Amino acid sequence: MKIRAGFVSNSSSTSFLIISDGDLDRKGFFSLMGVDSKSPLASVFTTLYEAILDNTRRPVDLSRVDPNVPVQDWFSDFRDDLTPRMIEKLKDARRRGLKVYYGELDSESSYAETFFCTDSFEVENDKIYFNALDCVW
């Protein structure tokens, strides 16, 4: 048996879902989150934006998915962690032919990504829906 003296911490990752009308870009993401490009916070939200793109396995074009198969099968890797809220949003997004970014944020990355990995929120405007409600420990 080993005895450790000091702090012990665990790492984690939390899922996010983004539905976008077209490709997700930095300008649209900043508009959704409410950050001016000249804001002192720009670098923080740029880090989050880049983490989202880096951690999205493969964006899904919902105009090309088969509506007759379960929503979980629309992704290249079967998703069994979709919440009813996400499924409802995805079905609506398919009817509108939108694009989906699904992935995880990692708590062992940058300070900014770690912060957003542990913050639970849901935001939406007329172009983008961002569900990070699973981001909670």
Added chain:
Amino acid sequence: MIIATASNAYVLFFRTPPTRAAFLKRARVKPGTYAEELMGDIYDDVFRHCCELRREYQRYYAVEYSHFSAFLACFGHLPKEICDRADSHSFHYTHIIPYHPPGFLQDEDGLNLLARLFNLKIKSR
């Protein structure tokens, strides 16, 4: 003035604290958005939830401690060099607030960001 007392702890010295509206304007965040809520939470953390040391001293501890610096030294949360200068800080600054920031403000970039948001100069220890 802002001083990092540890990697995840700062002390903020304000001559005139900004209003919430002025702080949000400086942050350049749009009303009704996630970013505004995030910045509003930080403002409230600092000015509503954190202990303002000068007021705390005057309200509860001035009888026990003849000098503000002695009060800070006994509380033990601040480095000695800050305590030694605390009396002059107390004279110049109306609000002295220890602050444990959220994760994205804990590194050097975070310290610089916080200084920009509150329009404070970073003081090295």
